[in-house]
Amino acid sequence: MSYIRPHFRHPEQPVNDLGYTRRHYEGSLSTLCAGCGHDSVSAAIIQACFELSLPPHKIAKLSGIGCSSKTPTYFLGKSHGFNSVHGRMPSVATGANLANREMIYIGISGDGDTASIGLGQFAHVIRRGLNMLYLVANNGCYGLTKGQDSATADRGSVSRKGVPNPFEAIDLCTMALQTGASFVARGFSGDKAQLEPLIKAALCHKGFAFIDVISPCVTFNNTSRSSMGYEFVRDHIDATGKMDFVPLRQEISANYEPGSSQEITLHDGSVIHLYKKNGALHQHDRNQAIRNLQTHREQEQILTGLLYLDPDHCEFHDTLGTVKQPLRDLGEGDLCPGSRALEAINASLR
C-alpha cells in the first residue's frame, strides 16, 4: 500500500488568482476504501476552493464521526479543522462561527452523523441560518461501522448484508427545505461536472447552504439492489437543469440565450446561471421544491441539481445583531467600555 502520494505534480498545472495550484488545496492521502464516493467529494471541494481562489487559512473544516467525517483530513491540509463527536458538528460550527464570522465554514457530515444521532442538531442549525456550507456525503449506510442501513436508506434497498431495509427513509433535502435552509441542492459524487459548481455556489452563498451528495460506499452498499450504488444512481438520476457558476471577478463570456436560462446573483456578486429543463421551475419556490422532490421519489427518480435558493435570506449574525468583527479583534475598549457607558445604559432603562 502506498501511504505517500508522490510530490511531483503536472508541470503545467493551472494556477489561480492567489498563485496557488490545486496542490495547495490537497490534504493527506485518503485511507478510505478504493473507489469510495467520499474521495470524489473531497476532490470536488479541492477543485471548487482552488477555482474560487479561497485562501486556505480562511477556511475551517468541521465534522462529526464517520468515513465521511474523516474526509476533512484528505482536503485543504493548510486550513483549520475540528473533528468533533458523532452528530455534534453543528454545535461546534455554531460556536466557531459566532466567535469568528469572517471564516468560511465547511461542515462535512454523513447520513448517519446527520440523519440518525445528529438529527436534532441538524434541524436547529438550519433554523438558525448559520452561515456555512453543510455537506452530507450520503451513502445510505454507516460505512465506518461496517455498513448498517442508515436513516436515509430507501425502504427495500439491499446493502451487502443482503436484507432489504424495512424502514422509511428520511430525505435530508426535504427536511432542510422544511426547516428553512436558504440554499438546498443535491449532487452525486460520480458527477463532478454538476457537483463542483454546486459547491462553489454554496461557498459563496451567505446563509445556510445544504448539499446532499449521494456518495456510494463501494464496500458495503454498492450492490445491484441498493438504491445508492453507482449503477442504480446512474440509471435513475434526473437533474433540475444544468448550472454554471460565475464568480464575481470573472467576466461573463458565454452567450446565454434569453429565456432559456435564469440568472441568480449571490450576495457577493457572483452569478449562477441555470439552464432549466422545466421552464416552470422556480428556484425560489420552497413548496414547489418539496413537491418536486416528492414526485421524483414516487417515480423512483433521484432529483439532483440546485433545488432551492434564496440569496437574500437572513443569516444568524444578522438575526442576533452581533458585533461586526470577529471576537478576537475586539480590544479592551470594546469589551470593557467603562462606567460612562454603563451609566448611559442604566439611564436608558430608567
Next chain:
Amino acid sequence: MEPTNGKNPEYFHKVVDCQYACPAHTAVPEYIRLIAARRYTEAYLVNWESNVFPGILGRTCDRPCEPACRRGRIEPEPVAICRLKRVAADFKDDIRHCLPVAPERKNGKRIALVGAGPASLTVARDLAPLGYKLHVFDSLKAGGGFMRSQIPSFRLPESVLDEEVGYILEMGVSSHFNRTIDSLKDLLDENYDAVFVGSGAPRGRDLKNLPGRKPGNPYIHVGIDWLASVAFGHKTSIGRRVIVLGGGNTAMDCCRTARRLGGEDVKVIVRSPFKDMKASPWEKEDAIHEDIPIIDNHVPLDFVVEGGVLTGMHFEQVRAEYDANGRRTLVKLNQAPVFYPCDEVLVAIGQENAFPWIERNIGIVFDKWGMPVLDPDTFQSANPRVFFGGDAAFGPSNIITAVAHGHQAAISIDLFCQGRDITDRPPPHVNLVSQKMGIHEWSYDNAIEDDPRYRVPLVEKQLALGNRKLEVELGFDAAAAYREAERCLNCDVQTVFEETRCIECDACVDICPTDCINFTANLPEPDLRQRLRVPARNQDQDIYVSANLPTGRVMVKDENVCLHCGLCAERCPTAAWDMQKFLYQVAKASEWPLNAEAAESPGN
C-alpha cells in the same frame, strides 16, 4: 478518436521514452531496477544484449535516451541513464561464462567485415554464435575503430575497450589488423558470402583555402588525425598556446587532450553561438571545467605565419540571426578582425565519408554526395552481397547508432545467406505481465523519490591534467548508484486499462498526482487533447483512449507525465487499472536456426 490498440507493441514501447529513444532500444528501466537490486551482472547482460558495449557506452554514449527521459519533464534533470550503465559494468562479476559461444561446427558461410569499429563488431557478435565464419579487417593495430583511435583514454580507459572488444573477437572471429582493404572488388573476388562495410567516416575536414594554411602547415593539424596520433603514442606534446577550431565533440576532445599534452593556454574558437554548438552540453561543461574558454561567434579569417612560424589567427566577429523557420545566418559585425596569438592550431570542424577503395563498377550505387545508396531498413546496397552500417552508412553519427545498424545488418546478412527475403524482418519480442502481488502491493518499487540528479565524482583536476590516460570520471559508488537508480520512474510498468471493469467512480482521476486521467466525451484527437484536466500539449506523447463506457464517455490518459506510481491501480475498486511490466526486445539474427547440415568450407 479511435480507442488505443494496446496490442500494438509500439504503443507501450513509446511510453518507455528512454528505450524508445535508444537506437538499439536497450531495456533501460529493466537494467536500472537490477542496479537498484545490486544485481550488477544481470544489469550488465541486459545491456550487452542490446548495446554490446555497456562499459564503453556507460562512459561515452551520446545518450539520446536522456533528453527523452520522462523524469526530465517533471523536474529539471533526467535520470543519469548513461552513468548507471557504467555502474553495471564497473560492479559486475566475471561474465564470460554468460556470453554466447560460437559453435565448433560452422554453418559454412564466410563473411568479411571491413573496419573493426562498433558496427562491424556488432555484426560479428550477432553472427558468430550462429556458426558464421567471420573475417574482420582493419588498418589499425587493434579492434575498436574510432573508439580506440579517437576517443581519448581519459574518457575511455584502454582496459575497458580491450575487455569489451575482446568478448567479441574471442568468439572465434578471425581478425586481420594492420591490414587496409584497398579494393572491395578484390575482397568480393575472395568469394565471401557477404561483405559488411563498417569503415566509418574517416576523413577530417580541413581549412585548405584559408590564407596561411600552407606555410603554417607544421603547426596546423586536422583534429581526428591528431587525436589518432596521440592515441597511438606518435604525438606526445603540443605548443603552449593552442587554438581549437570547431564546436563539436571532436573539438572538445582535442582541447582537453591538448591540455594534457602541455597546452597551457588552450582556447576553443567557434563560428556559431555557444548554444548552437554541436558538442553535447556535458562535454562543453567538462572542457570549461578544465579552464578552456569557449569563444563563440568568431569566424576564422587567416593563419598568421611569420618567418615560417605560426604566430596566431585572425577572426571576424559575427552575430547569429534566425529566420522564421529557425534557419541561422551569421551576420558580420563589421568590426576590425580580432587576433588571437597561438603556437599550434587543431582543426576540428567535422568529418566526411570517403570510399576511395570501393570501385564504382561493382554494382554499388553512390549518390551525389558520394554516399552509398542503401535500403534504410536492411542496410543492403545495390550489390546484394554488400551491406553497410555505422558511420559508413549514413555519415558520422555515434557508437550506439553504429551498434543498432550492426544488429539490423546482421539480420539481413543472416536472411540473405539463407536465401530468405531480407525485407521480411522478425518482429520484436514483447511481454506484458501484471505486477500485482497483493491488494496494494506491487513487484516493482512504486514509491517516487524526490532526489535531484546525482553528480558523478571526478578525479582532482591537477592530477587529471597531468596524465592523459587517467580517467577523469570516477563513476558512481554503489550507494550513489542506488539513489540515482531510485529516481527512475519505471516507465515500462504500464498502466493498462480494462474498460469493461470500470464503474466510473473517478477514484483514479482524484488520486493521480499528475492529472493524467480523464473521463470525458470522445472527440477528434486535437479537441480531445484540449479538453483534458491539463491539456495534453506534448504532441510527442500519445494519449490512451478507451472504448465507450456506460455513461457514454471515454477514459483518456495523457501518457506525458505519468509517474508510473500505480496509485490509480491501487485506488481502482474494480481493478480496471493494472500495472503491467512491458518488455520489448528488438529481434536479433538468431531467430531462425540455420541448416545444420552445412559443412565448414575448406581453406578457412
